[in-house]
Amino acid sequence: xxxxxxxxxxxxxxxxxxxxxxxxxxxxxxxxxxxxxxxxxxxxxxxxxxxxxxxxxxxxxxxxxxxxxxxxxxxxxxxxxxxxxxxxxxxxx
Amino acid sequence: xxxxxxxxxxxxxxxxxxxxxxxxxxxxxxxxxxxxxxxxxxxxxxxxxxxxxxxxxxxxxxxxxxxxxxxxxxxxxxxxxxxxxxxxxxxxxxxxxxxxxxxxxxxxxxxxxxxxxxxxxxxxxxxxxxxxxxxxxxxxxxxxxxxxxxxxxxxxxxxxxxxxxxxxxxxxxxxxxxxxxxxxxxxxxxxxxxxxxxxxxxxxxxxxxxxxxxxxxxxxxxxxxxxxxxxxxxxxxxxxxxxxxxxxxxxxxxxxxxxxxxxxxxxxxx
Numbered sequence: 001x002x003x004x005x006x007x008x009x010x011x012x013x014x015x016x017x018x019x020x021x022x023x024x025x026x027x028x029x030x031x032x033x034x035x036x037x038x039x040x041x042x043x044x045x046x047x048x049x050x051x052x053x054x055x056x057x058x059x060x061x062x063x064x065x066x067x068x069x070x071x072x073x074x075x076x077x078x079x080x081x082x083x084x085x086x087x088x089x090x091x092x093x
Numbered sequence: 094x095x096x097x098x099x100x101x102x103x104x105x106x107x108x109x110x111x112x113x114x115x116x117x118x119x120x121x122x123x124x125x126x127x128x129x130x131x132x133x134x135x136x137x138x139x140x141x142x143x144x145x146x147x148x149x150x151x152x153x154x155x156x157x158x159x160x161x162x163x164x165x166x167x168x169x170x171x172x173x174x175x176x177x178x179x180x181x182x183x184x185x186x187x188x189x190x191x192x193x194x195x196x197x198x199x200x201x202x203x204x205x206x207x208x209x210x211x212x213x214x215x216x217x218x219x220x221x222x223x224x225x226x227x228x229x230x231x232x233x234x235x236x237x238x239x240x241x242x243x244x245x246x247x248x249x250x251x252x253x254x255x256x257x258x259x260x261x262x263x264x265x266x267x268x269x270x271x272x273x274x275x276x277x278x279x280x281x282x283x284x285x286x287x288x289x290x291x292x293x294x295x296x297x298x299x300x301x302x303x304x305x306x307x308x309x310x311x312x313x314x315x316x317x318x319x320x321x322x323x324x325x326x327x328x329x330x331x332x333x334x335x336x337x338x339x340x341x342x343x344x345x346x347x348x349x350x351x352x353x354x355x356x357x358x359x360x361x362x363x
Contacts, residue, residue, distance in 0.1 A: 041128075041261065042130035043105075043129070043157055045130065045134075046129060047157065049133070050107065063109070063133050063134070063138040067136070067137075067139065067339070069134075071258070071336050074134055
């Protein structure tokens with residue numbers, strides 16, 4: 001699965017997490033910031049982690065992925081960082 | 094997303110369950126204005142990796158759980174936890190980890206249900222006393238006073254380090270203060286104890302404290318309320334240990350929990 005495909009699917013999951021919140025014209029790209037662009041709360045990332053595991057299997061461990069990062073790194077996380085992680089895990093699965 | 098109705102309230106729950114059906118249950122309880130994310134991003138995966146059946150939930154009014162108007166006292170919180178364990182079918186004693194208010198809830202749970210707790214880890218927490226409640230409310234008022242002033246928020250300990258996190262905390266404080274009776278409920282005397290009798294806590298206890306925190310300045314008095322316990326002081330840290338010192342917290346928590354797990358299994362701890 002290509003990073004582009006994963007990116008598009010993660011975009012759909014993000015919209016599901018935000019559940020009706022109007023993103024308006026905000027496109028979800030690899031450069032989109034969870035905090036600055038999507039106003040993601042930390043608990044939204046937890047929910048996204050659940051959806052990722054449901055979609056791609058339990059090998060996608062967002063808790064483990066985030067545990068290795070500092071608070072500042074989590075706050076500045078971009079969608080592309082997550083897509084890269086998911087793609088790499090799927091390749092090694 | 095998993096939701097469970099516990100004690101009449103819809104709670105958001107995440108469970109990290111190992112393959113072993115006999116894995117000992119362990120509940121993570123977050124602090125006021127916080128969510129289970131504070132554990133999810135830090136120690137939850139490592140604790141699950143030790144073989145515990147990890148249950149994380151958002152307290153009522155927090156995160157993705159329902160926000161009823163009332164029921165934010167310490168005994169409401171322990172009733173919610175009791176309901177949650179019942180609904181999840183968790184029988185037998187649980188291991189508890191609580192941060193800040195979550196630790197106070199864990200202390201109260203262990204006090205009310207001494208046979209229901211296998212071990213207790215509290216991070217920057219003290220048992221619920223009248224003096225504790227007064228201090229907690231002072232802290233919330235202090236936060237509220239800064240709500241409308243971005244520069245004031247930036248001058249707080251947290252604001253200087255992570256402005257985005259401080260802004261969110263102040264916004265959550267405002268939302269909870271407006272939409273709920275949290276402030277009144279926390280100072281309600283129900284569940285607050287002035288003098289704890291000897292032997293009130295029967296399970297093993299680990300207390301983790303920031304070396305520069307306000308709680309650390311009262312550590313002797315707090316330890317005086319407790320049976321003999323293990324104490325870890327993280328030097329140079331303030332209250333927000335999970336956010337700013339997750340590695341140090343993990344270094345204290347994981348070996349301690351591994352020893353409790355092995356003791357339960359009848360093995361000899363290293």
